[in-house]
Amino acid sequence: MKIAIIGATGFVGSNILNELSNRNHEITAIARNPKYENNAVVWKKADATDISGLTEALKGNDVVISAYNSGWTNPNLYDDFIAGSKAIQEAVKKSGVKRLIVIGGGGSLFVAPDLQAVDTPDFPKEYYAGASAARDYLNLIKEEKELDWAFFSPAFEMHAGITSGRTGQYRLGLENPVFDADNRSILSVEDLAVVIADETENQKHHHVRFTAAY
DSSP states (O other): OEEEEETTTSHHHHHHHHHHHHTTOEEEEEESSOOOOOTTEEEEEOOTTOHHHHHHHHTTOSEEEEOOOOOTTOTTHHHHHHHHHHHHHHHHHHHTOOEEEEEOOSTTSEEETTEEGGGSTTSOGGGHHHHHHHHHHHHHHTTOOSSEEEEEEOOSBOSTTOTTOOOOOOEEESSSOOOOTTSOOBOOHHHHHHHHHHHHHHOOOOSEEEEEEO
């Protein structure tokens, strides 16, 4: 498959890039500051908010994976994430690619029938702007009819400190977090990449949000 990855140098994007490269797909890696150490990958420089430049970079691919992140320390994180995500969505449509997989946040997962994690008292304040932006963008993309989109919400615990690495094992969910026997929603970034690569190849989720954890 021909796959474009937006945000390919980031924590999540770089792991997705590695997983899909190892599966011998044709990868176009898109970033504001491209890296060129992988000769099997075509790197393209583009900004998420540059619809015209991004459209050209995406043309000819079968699937676009957006691992866009406007930066956790960005004081304008919320507005920039919404603007960038909407621009990416528009560029994908203009490029002629029909399949879009968005990596969003876990804060919008429902921990009770009418309660999302981001709205709970214990939700970390330092992640609120990013989580609420991803939640609000999820509500926006739900109105998208032209693209065959899927929105992925990572496990609550998905960070660099998870040492399990790539196990290739995970369980899927939709609107609610997936918990293990210890009541933890946890997944390594390497296994997140496995989830996204599997979804890219098998296309099980259409016009829905999904999640995964051990």
